[in-house]
Amino acid sequence: MTQLRIPGPTPLPPEVLQIMTRQMINHRGAEFHDMLNGITAKLKQLFLTRNDVFLLTGSGTGGMEAVIVNTLSPGDAVLGVSIGVFGDRFINIASSFGARVTPLKFEMGKAADPDAVRKALQSDPQIKAVLVTHNETSTGITNDLAALAKAVKEFDKLLIVDAISSLGCIACPIDEWNLDVVVTGSQKGFMAPPGLAMVSINQKGWQANATAKMPRFYWDFGKAKKYLEINENPWTPCLPAIYAMSVSLDMMLEEGLNNIIARHARVAKAAREGVKALGLTPFADPKYASNTVTAVNLPQGVEYKKMSKMLREEYKVVVSGGQQSLDGKIFRIGHLGWVTEKDIEEVISALKLAIPKVAAQK
Numbered sequence: 001m002t003q004l005r006i007p008g009p010t011p012l013p014p015e016v017l018q019i020m021t022r023q024m025i026n027h028r029g030a031e032f033h034d035m036l037n038g039i040t041a042k043l044k045q046l047f048l049t050r051n052d053v054f055l056l057t058g059s060g061t062g063g064m065e066a067v068i069v070n071t072l073s074p075g076d077a078v079l080g081v082s083i084g085v086f087g088d089r090f091i092n093i094a095s096s097f098g099a100r101v102t103p104l105k106f107e108m109g110k111a112a113d114p115d116a117v118r119k120a121l122q123s124d125p126q127i128k129a130v131l132v133t134h135n136e137t138s139t140g141i142t143n144d145l146a147a148l149a150k151a152v153k154e155f156d157k158l159l160i161v162d163a164i165s166s167l168g169c170i171a172c173p174i175d176e177w178n179l180d181v182v183v184t185g186s187q188k189g190f191m192a193p194p195g196l197a198m199v200s201i202n203q204k205g206w207q208a209n210a211t212a213k214m215p216r217f218y219w220d221f222g223k224a225k226k227y228l229e230i231n232e233n234p235w236t237p238c239l240p241a242i243y244a245m246s247v248s249l250d251m252m253l254e255e256g257l258n259n260i261i262a263r264h265a266r267v268a269k270a271a272r273e274g275v276k277a278l279g280l281t282p283f284a285d286p287k288y289a290s291n292t293v294t295a296v297n298l299p300q301g302v303e304y305k306k307m308s309k310m311l312r313e314e315y316k317v318v319v320s321g322g323q324q325s326l327d328g329k330i331f332r333i334g335h336l337g338w339v340t341e342k343d344i345e346e347v348i349s350a351l352k353l354a355i356p357k358v359a360a361q362k
């Protein structure tokens with residue numbers, strides 16, 4: 001079997017794969033009503049929230065667009081905290097819909113500084129909302145979201161969080177941390193295929209929604225809320241992915257959130273120590289190294305394309321490269337969702353054999 005060790009899509013357990021062969025059902029029928037009702041309740045358990053939670057059909061980026069257009073208006077001043085490619089994407093989405101975004105960027109491989117967020121909010125009282133990435137998948141950094149949320153809440157701003165590669169893997173208690181609007185995706189930590197974005201919105205989020213004027217139709221949370229009252233989606237949902245979630249969420253609850261978080265911590269430690277034992281250096285600031293993705297500096301004289309080709313063809317291991325400015329400089333090992341230390345051992349063994357061979361190639 002191929003070791004698909006990229007930060008999403010992630011491999012699926014056999015039970016989850018199996019259910020996706022099921023025949024389609026009526027998405028306005030009783031069977032679907034039960035399924036969506038169950039999934040929504042289980043998501044709230046895993047998100048540690050009593051907020052409204054919607055299951056949207058779309059990838060994570062669709063969910064990012066949804067949370068922006070449902071809470072902001074063109075011309076709104078927004079602080080966009082970015083520590084990498086996905087933080088930049090959030091800024092770009094908000095800007096595309098007419099928000100006036102002040103970017104607050106930090107060096108790649110470093111976490112965002114809560115005091116810098118405080119300063120930015122102090123210097124511009126117009127700012128209405130703050131965009132934050134919990135886990136920056138492009139650099140393998142997990143922001144101190146509790147501290148960032150605290151800073152944002154000192155100024156009573158709307159906090160919008162991309163938790164796409166953290167929720168369900170890394171602690172992210174939505175209500176305890178006062179996260180107003182949060183988005184995640186099915187193909188990252190949830191042992192499900194791509195196709196669904198899950199969002200949580202609290203009362204402050206709904207207050208913002210009441211005056212938000214950005215154009216929206218498909219993503220309209222008003223419609224999502226109305227339909228969820230009868231356990232439906234406004235539009236035809238991605239049924240196979242929903243079948244998958246109905247099984248994978250049960251598996252997650254059976255394992256238990258704290259055990260899942262502990263497993264991701266162990267697996268990530270194995271990844272970091274494994275690459276260091278090979279003489280490689282992790283890219284991320286060790287203090288904030290992510291438990292879902294490990295970014296590694298490419299060794300001298302090893303080209304990413306050659307290395308990934310050899311890993312794939314000779315060792316059946318698939319890793320990710322660097323994105324944008326990190327292209328050709330790092331590679332990334334995804335370890336989220338259905339993953340154990342044994343999977344990481346296999347990746348490390350493959351790297352151990354592949355790297356010297358690639359380095360020796362002309």
Ligand SMILES: *Cc1c(COP(=O)(O)O)cnc(C)c1O
Nearest residue numbers: 059060061086135137164165185
């Ligand atoms: C994967 C990811 C996204 C994008 O999700 P898609 O499903 O590819 O649209 C956004 N933010 C983060 C942090 C991610 O890891």
